Amino acid sequence: MNSFFISRFGRSICTKIYQAELSPDAKRIADGLISIFTNKPLGLENQELSHLGSKLTTEIAETVLAGIKNWRIAYKFFTWATSQSGYHHTCYTYNAMASILSRARRNAPLKELAFDVVNSRCSMTPGALGFLIRCLGSVKLVEEASALFDQVKMMGLCVPNNYTYSCLLETISKSDLINLAEMRMNEMVSNGWEADKFVLTPMLKVYCNAGKFDKAWAVFDQIHTRGWVDAHVLCILVLSLSKWGEVDKAFELIERMENYNVSLNEKTFYVLIHGFVSASRVDKALQLFEKMCKVGVLPDTGIYDVLIGGLCKTKEPEKALYLYSQMKSAGIVPDIGILTKLISCVPDEDEIIKLFEESGIILDGESTILLYNSILSALVNNGSIEKAYRVFRSMIGDKLDCETGIEKLFKVNGIIRPNPTSFNIIIDGLCKSGRLDEALDLFKDMDQIALRKDITLYNNLIDAMNNSDRFEDSLYLLGEMKNSGFQPTQFTYNSVYGYFCRREDVPEALNVVKEMRLHGHEPWIKHSTSLVKQLCKHGRAVEACKFLIDMVEEGFFLDIIPYSAAIDGLLKIKEVDRALELFQTICARGYRPDVIAYNILINGLCKAKRVSESQDVLNEMLSNGLVPSVVTYNSLIDGWCKDGDIDKALLCFSKMCGEEREPNVVTYTTLIDGLCNDGRPDDAATLWVEMERKGCTPNSIAFMAMINGLCKNGRPDAALVYLRDMDKKGLRADSFVYIALMGAFLSNTNPHAAFGILKEMVDKEMFPERVDRNHSLLKDAIFKLSEDPCTSSNVKRLLAAGSIQSNFPVVVVDEAFKPTT
DNA sequence: GTAGGGTTAG
Incomplete structure (x- = not known):
């Protein structure tokens, strides 16, 4: 009613x-x-x-x-x-x-x-x-x-009188016409009537309908202070909060309702549980479900269906199965809808069979195909595409050679012709496991048994082809799609656009964009961004900028992200002024750079040794009301360190702590490196302790910075302690670190220890590539060790050992005995 | 229905 x-x-x-x-x-x-x-x-x-x-x-x-x-x-x-x-x-x-x-x-x-x-x-x-x-x-x-x-x-x-007004307001409360409601309310008050519960309640409702919660809460407060809160009032608020996706607030209010001794009615429970699930908050929906059962409302099939469906979507099969068993013991017979939902999320094949056999469902033609399809998608999702494919082939007449488990289930329940959904499931599954040719074959088979192909199937196949760089096939499918009367959708175009973006093919990408504009489709910014990023990665930032200009000329508005990527690209190729110019241009066009955009600029300026300018950018950022992030501080700290001004870096560090921006492992690593380069290894070690005390776990980069820093300060013994700690923690060090240790031991006239490190490198098979500058460093170290009478015979034995020869690039062995020119 | 992008340390 x-x-x-x-x-x-x-x-x-x-x-x-x-x-x-x-x-x-x-x-x-x-x-x-x-x-x-x-x-x-x-x-x-x-x-x-x-x-x-x-x-x-x-x-x-x-x-x-x-x-x-x-x-x-x-x-x-x-x-x-x-x-x-x-x-x-x-x-x-x-x-x-x-x-x-x-x-x-x-x-x-x-x-x-x-x-x-x-x-x-x-x-x-x-x-x-x-x-x-x-x-x-x-x-x-x-x-x-x-x-x-x-x-x-x-x-x-x-x-x-005020009753008439309350009726009018109640009518208005079926809409979101706030102005009308407020006008009537004022009119009533100026006619000398007092706003009672039956006037305030519709006011509350109209604010809720319009999503104006600040005003709604103000009305609620009035109702509350007058002691008029009842189930109806609370239901209005709770339902509205749920409708606007404020699940947590809605739930909080329900708990508060319990303090008022007000309970939700059955219908409200149902609406809320549905609302919570569709807001992807199955957790809260379940808690509400428990409350509902506790107050004695009996759940119906629909509620179980929505909850089990929600749990399947959030991939919580255990909870879904538990609820299912609860449902069955409450005497509710499952329907095919619940069963198929469960099947598609249960990972275990035997469990699927058991589920079906114990369900007591009697299958007709229509429910059989639903069941089969849910099993097919369960198999596909569990990575058993091969089995899914085999079972599917049995649906189109292939004989099954195995008659146990799922196969048996399919056999027992009879041959049912697959519908387009069955094809979609298998074709998608084949595409996802890279079996594109089989997917294409099946796709062609659909014509023979006169099954209608839908647009999604075309789109998914075209996307799969594009993602596997099979553009010819993609074009063929695109043609067939058009011939079958399907217009490519924005998804189709974007798939092709993404293909060209990934391949850094700017002219073709732009051609697609032009065509999209003709058809009124919007190119996805993520593709545009990835093209920019890709170009920048290969030092083609200037081309990336040109591409962005072309996009704007085509009439497409881009957000700050692709511009940030382009600015970063310019900075990486040391086009600092060009980057600054682009930044200013987009600001002039009305873009509001966010923290990341500023971070990119600050970092670029720091890397270009223009730290004081980056300080100006920081100030501009602050005056725009942005809060610097840890990354902002990290870049600045690194800038000052590399600029040789460790004190300014430390100042920045304490400022950041003062502003409750927790330093992270990058911050500590930067400072440890800076301190070591400044000849203050003891301070670096102190900082290390502080880092661990604050619960910040060092990663391999932090360790390597510390080890390298200690080596640079002639303390390989101390460094070795950190290397052993890394081993214990299962962290791997780069060959660079070993070479630094060898170098430091050699400088400390400890060739035995240096040889130990070399042996470790050989054991761990870590050799830098020839193009790596560590390659020549290693060669030099080996040469020195072979020259040293203490280690020369050991080195020669190590390098001559057959087992090592195979692991050790021959070039290095040969070249090790010649000094680098 | 479809998918999700930019920043920091050795």
């Missing part, structure tokens, strides 16, 4: 509103009229009827209207009554008719009736006007109700 009908008196307006004691005579007339009007066909010129018409009173008319169930017949009687000489409708007969029409949701005659009320200058009590307005409201004739209210008031047919 529409919530409208639950009136302020807690009863339905459908009930008869006038039940006067009729005289026996009048009663007879009413019965006569009812029987004439309900006995078809209606002959209105009937003698009897005109006789009864002369005796018609409004009391009789009300009784007749109450006795006719069909709105059409009632309306016919009502119209007939209007034309009886000497008879005039009262507000009560109008309302009786209005009530019937609103219940039957006949808006046109209802509007006409409201018009007649005014035209006939029928005077109304405040209550009657309120009733009529609510009839209009129940069929959402909000503006009409408001107009009626004004006309009746203006013509002096009624002096509305």
Whole structure:
């Protein structure tokens, strides 16, 4: 029942509103009229009827209207009554008719009736006007109700009281017309009426409908301070919060409701659980479900269906299965919908079979294909594409050589021809596992068994081809798609666009963009960004900038992200001023750079040793109300360190701690490197301790910075301790670190230790590539060790060992004994 | 329905 009908008196307006004691005579007339009007066909010129018409009173008319169930017949009687000489409708007969029409949701005659009320200058009590307005409201004739209210008031047919106003507001609360509601409320107050619960509640509702929660909360506070909070008020708020996706706030309020000893009704529970699940908050939906069960509301199949469906979507099969068993023990028989949802998320094949066998579902043709398809997609999702494919082939007539498990299930339940969905599942699965040719073959098979291919299937296949660089096939499919009467969608175009972006083919990418513009499609910015990024990665930042200009010329608005990527690209190729210029250009065009955009600029300036300029950029960022992130500080700290101004770096570090930006492992690594380069290894070691104390776990880069830093300061023994710690933590060091250690040991005249490191490198098979500058460093170290009498024989033995030869690039072995020129 | 992009350390 529409919530409208639950009136302020807690009863339905459908009930008869006038039940006067009729005289026996009048009663007879009413019965006569009812029987004439309900006995078809209606002959209105009937003698009897005109006789009864002369005796018609409004009391009789009300009784007749109450006795006719069909709105059409009632309306016919009502119209007939209007034309009886000497008879005039009262507000009560109008309302009786209005009530019937609103219940039957006949808006046109209802509007006409409201018009007649005014035209006939029928005077109304405040209550009657309120009733009529609510009839209009129940069929959402909000503006009409408001107009009626004004006309009746203006013509002096009624002096509305606060009940009338509350009815009007309740009607307005079916809309989101805040202004109208506020106007009526003020009007009422200025007429001397006080805003009671029945006025504030619709105000609350109208704010909720419009999503104006700040105002809604203000009204709620008023209701609360006056002690008027009830289930209805709370339901309005909770449902509205849920509708606007504020699941947590809605849930909080429900918990607060429990303190008021107010409980949700069954319908509200149902609506909320559905709402929470569709807001992807199955967690809260489940908690609500528990509350619902606790207060004794029995869940129906629909609730289990939505909850199990939600859990399957969030990939929580255990919880879904638990709920399913709960449902079954409550005596609810699962339907094919619930079963297929479960099957598609249960990872285990035996579990799937058990589920089906224990479900007690009797399959017909339609449910069999649903079941088969859900099993196919379960297999595909679990990575058993091969099995899915085999079972699928049995559906199109191939004989199965294995008759256990899933195969048996398919066999037992009979051959069912696959539908387009079955093909979609298998073709998608084949594409995802790179079996494109088989996917294409199946796709072609669909024509032979006259199955309709849908647009998604075309799109997915084309996308798969593009992603595997099979553009020829993609083009072929695109042609076939067009021939079959499908227009490529924005997805199709973007798939092709993405293909050219990935291949850094700027001219072709732009061609696609031009075509997209013709068809009114929007190129996805992620593709544009990845093209920019890709070009920048290969030092083609200038081309990337040109591409962005071309995109804008094509009329496509890009967001800050591709520009940030281009600016970063320019900075990486040391085109600092060009980067600054682009930054300024986009700012002038109205872009508001975010923290990341500023970070990119600050970092670029720091790397270009223009640290003081980066400080200016920081200030600009601050004046734009942006809060620097850890990355911002890290870049600045690194800038100062590399600029040889370790004190400014440390100042920056303490500033960042003061602003509650927690330093991360990058911050510490940067500073440790900086301190070591400044000849302060002890301070670096202290910082290391502080880092660990603060719960920041060092990663391999941090370790390597520390080890390298200590080596640079001639402390290979201390460095070795960190290397051993790395081993313990399962972190791997680059060959560079080993070479640094060897170098440091050699400088400390400890060739034995240096040899130990070399041996470790050989054992771990870590050799830098020839192009790597570490390659020559290693060669030098090996040469030195082979020159040193303490280690020379060991080195030669190590390098001569057959087992090592195979792991050790021969070039290095040979070249090791020649000094680098 | 479709998919999700830019920044920091040795």
